[in-house]
Amino acid sequence: MTENNFEKGQQVILNLDSLAFGGDSVGRKDGMVFFVPEGAPGDKVEVEITYLSGNFGRGIITKILEASPYRVTPPCSLHGICGGCGLQHLTYEYQLESKRKTVEDCISRIGGLENVEVLPVLGMEDPWRYRNKVQAPFGGGLDPYLGLYAKGSHRVIRLDDCLIQPEVNNRVLLEAARLAKKYRWPAYKEEIRKGILRYLLSRTESKSGKVQVVLVSMEKEPKGRYKFAKELHDAVPEVSGVWLNYNARRDNVVLGENYFLLAGDEFLEEDIGGIEYLLSPGSFFQVNPVQAGSMVSLILEEAALCGREKVLDIYCGAGTFSLHLARRCERVTGIEESGHAVEDAERNAIHNNIENVEFIKGKAEDVIGGLPEKHYDLVVLDPPRKGCAREVLKAVGEDGVPEIVYISCNPSTLARDLKILSGMGYKTRKIRPVDMFPHTPHIECIAFLERAD
Ligand SMILES: C[S@@+](CC[C@H](N)C(=O)[O-])C[C@H]1O[C@@H](n2cnc3c(N)ncnc32)[C@H](O)[C@@H]1O
Known part of the structure; x- marks a missing residue:
């Protein structure tokens, strides 16, 4: 052609x-x-x-x-093969500045907003081994191994070490694969829809190094599962809890609805800025706890709450921001569609003796019309990549809330939504990108808005 x-x-x-x-x-x-x-x-x-x-x-x-002066030798042997850290060949300083420019570009090109200050990206002092969660697919059929998908495909490549994940994870993946072979659980093959094991998820506590493991299986009760869990703990003592997630779906969705605890602790505990979060295996939680702590500090600093405010935290997950805000204001209402996350959020509030918070389970666009308060002093928005539903932005704008903090993992949809909010009288004061995902192209931002009148 x-x-x-x-x-x-x-x-x-x-x-x-x-x-x-x-x-x-x-x-x-x-x-x-x-x-x-x-x-x-x-x-x-x-x-x-x-x-x-x-x-x-x-x-x-x-x-x-x-060679460009921004080029460095990528330390990972799978760079260019695995689809993960596509920026490893660039200096970290250059990564940060290019992320800032991307945000600036989206805000003016997609958002049509001029004179929005995009501050330098808040980077990490040590931008390696930061990711507390891994989702590794099984490959290898009858001789199972765990790895990562090759770039742009579903071919599983064996993983010896991933430099953005904690080291303990290498042992978890290796031992889990060894035990899967011992118990004769073949890796699931999408093309022929045969096999048992689909993924292994592991989440690591940043301070203690404890690990929560979830085995995603096509079978609900694979033979030997309790022994597998015990032997995995024996081989890797940091493993504190092992779950089985039953997922017999025929599509690419990673997790099924049902979880079964096979051994050990139900929850993993993560501390962010002095609040302890008990995490169940099914709920969303920030993958970079160090930078999540930085985000909490930035938000609290800017919000400057005096203790009398009513705050609405939309897309609140397990309460990461809600609980910090609740310690500094009169009342927080969180909205979240995942039942697992709402249960976690409620448990976390009790665990931290926080009483002035309530969580509403449901899609934000469905429940926002029937909230307990008439007016809020601050709204926090932290939607998934696709951004906020129109109805949500409309309701927030009509409420006339004086301040909005919008946390986003996608600068394009952030720009789109800031434009909509601008049309409803909100000025974006500034945007602070925070590098939650060093060496990958992903960009996280916090936008601070105020009502222009
Ligand atoms: C980016 S996460 C943020 C979670 C939380 N703020 C945190 O920092 O841990 C987005 C959250 O929105 C939830 N979610 C997705 N679509 C939603 C919707 N339509 N209504 C309410 N929550 C939704 C997801 O389950 C997820 O917990």
Whole structure:
């Protein structure tokens, strides 16, 4: 196929000039824009064209002719193979600045908002081994192993060490795979819909190093499961609880509805800023506890609560922000659709002796019309990647709440929603990106808004 005088398989020389949303570098030639994975802005590279469509294409680097000053040797041996840390070949300083620029670009291009201050990204002092949760697929059929999906596919590659996860995790994955083989539980193969084990999830407590393990299985009662749990604990003493999640679905959804405790503790305990969270295996929790603590501090500092406020925390999860806010205001109402997370949030409130908080289970867009209070002093929004439902933004705007804190893991939907809120009279005072996911292209931001009148 020929497009714009280029052909697939052709070698071209490109000067890479910027980083696109998602982590590919961008180079331009004769009116075409090429996206190049593992390129660094400032590189001069020889690229083989792998894809062409209209006025853009993709290519892989075949030779680095001149290396960018932002390029470093990625420490992980799976860099470029695994789909995880696509920015490892860039200096950490450059990663942070490019994330800031991406946010700025989204706010002006998608949000159409000018003069919004996007502050420098709050990075980590040590941006490795920060991720407290892993979701590893099983591969290998009758000789099961645990790993990660190869970039852009569902092929499972064996994992010896992942540098953004705690070291204990390596032992958990290795021992779990060994025991799976011992109990003759083959890895589930999507293509032929055969096998037993789908995933292993593990979540690690940042201070104590205790690990909660969830085995996701096609079978509800795989033979030997209790022995498996005990032997896993014996082999890796940090394992404090082992669960089985039953998931016989035929699609790609990772977790089924039902969890069974096989051995050990029901909950994992994580401390963020002096509040202890008891986590059940099914609920969302921030994956980077160090940076979650930084976010809590930033929010509390900006909100400057005096103790008399009523706060609404929409998309509240297990109460990460609600409980901190409740210690500083009159009352917090949290809204959350996951039943597991609401149960955790309620338990966490009791565990921390916090009484001035209540949690409503339901979709925010469904329950926001019937809340116990008429007016709130502060609304916190922390939606999933797709952003807030229109009805939610409309209700918040109509309530006339004076201040909004919007936490987002997707700058595009953040920009879209800030534009909607701007149309309802809210000015975005500033945005502080926080690097929750170093070495990956993911970007987390906190936007602080106030009612213009
Ligand atoms: C990004 S997480 C934030 C959780 C929490 N604020 C925290 O920091 O731990 C988004 C949360 O929104 C919940 N959620 C997703 N869609 C929702 C909806 N339509 N209504 C209410 N909650 C929803 C998810 O279950 C998840 O707990």
